Every structure is written in structure tokens, then in C-alpha cells.
Amino acid sequence: MLDEISKKSQNAVPDAVLNSTKCIVVIPSIRGGALNVSAGGMATCRESADRWGPLAFVRFNGRGIRAPRIDLLVFVLSDTGVRALRSGELQIGGQKRTAAPLVSTSPVTTQVELTAELLTYEGTAGVLSSSEASGVIRGDADTSQPIHNVVPRKTTEKYLSSVVSFFNMITPTGIVIHHTAVIPGENTVPRSERDIDKYHRTRGFEILCFGRVYHVAYHYLIMPNGAVKMGRPERCEGAHAAGYNSYLGISIVGDFSSEDNPTGKKGPTRPSAKQIASLIQLCWRLKDRYNIPLQHIVRHSDISSTKCPGDRFPYRSTLDQLQRRPAGVKPGRG
Numbered sequence: 001m002l003d004e005i006s007k008k009s010q011n012a013v014p015d016a017v018l019n020s021t022k023c024i025v026v027i028p029s030i031r032g033g034a035l036n037v038s039a040g041g042m043a044t045c046r047e048s049a050d051r052w053g054p055l056a057f058v059r060f061n062g063r064g065i066r067a068p069r070i071d072l073l074v075f076v077l078s079d080t081g082v083r084a085l086r087s088g089e090l091q092i093g094g095q096k097r098t099a100a101p102l103v104s105t106s107p108v109t110t111q112v113e114l115t116a117e118l119l120t121y122e123g124t125a126g127v128l129s130s131s132e133a134s135g136v137i138r139g140d141a142d143t144s145q146p147i148h149n150v151v152p153r154k155t156t157e158k159y160l161s162s163v164v165s166f167f168n169m170i171t172p173t174g175i176v177i178h179h180t181a182v183i184p185g186e187n188t189v190p191r192s193e194r195d196i197d198k199y200h201r202t203r204g205f206e207i208l209c210f211g212r213v214y215h216v217a218y219h220y221l222i223m224p225n226g227a228v229k230m231g232r233p234e235r236c237e238g239a240h241a242a243g244y245n246s247y248l249g250i251s252i253v254g255d256f257s258s259e260d261n262p263t264g265k266k267g268p269t270r271p272s273a274k275q276i277a278s279l280i281q282l283c284w285r286l287k288d289r290y291n292i293p294l295q296h297i298v299r300h301s302d303i304s305s306t307k308c309p310g311d312r313f314p315y316r317s318t319l320d321q322l323q324r325r326p327a328g329v330k331p332g333r334g
């Protein structure tokens with residue numbers, strides 16, 4: 001269910017909500033329509049940024065479900081909420097209800113939403129919306145056995161990896177431009193995306209996303225001949241610029257720093273015309289797809305103390321070209 005939800009782009013939960021979530025309760029396939037409903041599900045809390053567990057059985061008793069069948073997702077954001085869930089009685093809905101935001105309905109997540117104790121979404125036919133459900137989530141007394149006695153370890157591991165994947169989703173809000181520079185110890189720029197993957201594998205940049213592990217920290221690589229290679233999927237969090245991981249990372253193969261690569265011993269000293277052309281086309285597509293403002297297309301060095309993408313990267317003229325829509329790119333809506 002989590003995997004299905006994350007595949008649909010209209011279901012994008014704001015990054016700020018995903019990053020602030022401390023526990024998630026999932027109650028699948030609740031039959032609505034009746035006045036009172038009771039359904040079982042799972043709860044798990046975050047142990048660290050990328051670790052969730054253990055799992056616990058819970059039961060939801062409540063009302064306010066109109067559709068014939070829904071999946072209920074409760075994102076617990078506050079410590080009070082975590083304590084309530086842990087002590088076995090978490091109230092949802094009622095007077096404290098805060099409408100649960102989606103990127104499509106509220107592009108900017110407000111402080112009110114982030115200081116809510118919890119946010120409740122419901123999925124109907126795989127599409128998320130803010131839920132009107134109210135009631136209480138309790139530890140499930142019918143299953144007093146530890147979960148690993150009842151559910152095979154493989155199943156709980158699969159579930160937890162879906163949770164990790166779900167919280168690694170992003171809705172891109174900007175673009176960071178990098179150069180690859182050289183791979184330390186090799187003294188030359190990478191020849192293929194496989195070289196980068198191998199190098200990033202050793203750096204621990206991997207992410208679990210859509211049920212697959214990706215090593216390359218960037219979303220795209222642009223080769224010297226202008227070919228654009230996929231890194232990790234666009235909706236997976238990047239690992240290319242600290243604090244800007246909801247920005248898409250595009251890396252241009254070469255070392256464009258006149259200090260580090262003055263004579264071209266370490267590969268191309270400036271991006272080729274084909275690389276720049278591909279970069280501009282790619283930025284336009286991404287800008288349109290995610291409504292990214294021009295001011296959110298930055299160099300790595302604009303947001304971090306690094307020389308990347310080097311003083312020979314023609315940022316000004318790239319921005320100028322981005323302002324004029326290149327031929328062959330259709331205007332997006334909005």
C-alpha cells in the first residue's frame with residue numbers, strides 16, 4: 001500500500017511533514033459507511049533518520065469514514081503524540097484536527113501543520129486526502145504475542161523497508177549544479193555512471209527508494225558528449241548537498257576549477273557546448289515538471305563552501321539561456 005501510494009505523484013506529502021514524522025500508523029482497508037468502525041493495523045516509530053522499528057499491532061476504533069473502503073495513515077509529529085501512542089491510547093480527529101497538507105493543495109507547509117500533534121490522511125483507490133476520521137488508536141490487546149512470533153521476519157523487514165522508502169521520497173524544490181571533479185585516487189574524471197556509482201558506494205551515499213538501493217548521490221549526470229544519464233529517481237531524496245536534499249542534483253562530468261585542474265590533466269577544464277545544451281534542456285524539463293523557480297537553480301558553491309562546479313562553469317550565461325526558453329521545449333502550465 002505504501003509503495004503504491006508513493007508511486008502516484010498527486011500523493012506527494014510535503015518533505016517538511018515527512019522529515020518531521022516521528023511515528024506512522026497504517027490501518028489498511030477500513031470498511032467505511034457504518035457509524036462505528038474497528039480495524040487493525042501497524043505502528044512504527046523512527047529510531048534515527050533512516051531507521052524505523054520495531055513494529056507493533058494496533059487497533060483503530062472510530063467514526064467519520066464515508067467511503068466504502070479506505071486506508072488510514074496517521075503521521076505522528078510531536079513528542080506528546082509519540083508518548084500517547086506508546087502508552088497505548090492515541091486520539092485522532094476531534095477538536096485538535098489539523099487538515100493534512102499535500103504538495104498539490106498547499107505548496108508551502110505552514111508552522112501550524114508542523115506543530116500539529118498528528119496529521120491524518122486517507123487513501124481512497126490509492127489517492128491521498130486529508131481524513132475526517134476520528135477515534136482512538138490503541139495497542140492491539142488481541143495480539144499480545146511479540147510480533148516476530150506471529151509474522152515472519154521477512155514480512156516485517158519488507159514492511160519496514162517500504163516505510164524507509166516512503167520517507168525517502170521528495171518533491172523536488174530546486175536544482176543544484178555540480179561538476180564530478182576527479183575520483184580521489186584515480187586522478188581523472190569518471191568515464192561512466194558506473195565509475196560514479198562505484199565511488200559513491202564507498203562513500204555511503206546509498207538510499208532505499210521505491211524498494212531499490214541507489215548509490216549515486218546525484219539525480220542526473222551529463223557526460224562530455226552531452227548524453228544525460230540517470231542517477232537516482234527524481235522523487236528520491238538526493239545526497240549531493242547537505243541541507244538541500246530535496247533539490248535535484250545534476251552533475252556535469254569534468255573538473256572546471258582552474259585551481260584544481262589548471263591544464264586539463266584531470267579531464268575537461270570546461271563543460272562542452274553539448275553538455276551545456278543538455279543541461280539547459282534538462283533544467284527546463286525539471287523546472288516545468290516541478291514548478292521550480294529560476295532562483296532555485298543554484299551552483300553547489302552557492303549553498304556550501306566548495307569550489308564545485310568550478311570557476312570555469314559558465315553560470316551567468318547558463319542562467320541567461322535558462323531565462324530564454326530554448327527551442328524544442330514546450331512551455332509548461334503555470
Ligand SMILES: [Zn+2]
Pocket residue numbers: 177178179240300306308309
Ligand atoms: Zn558539488
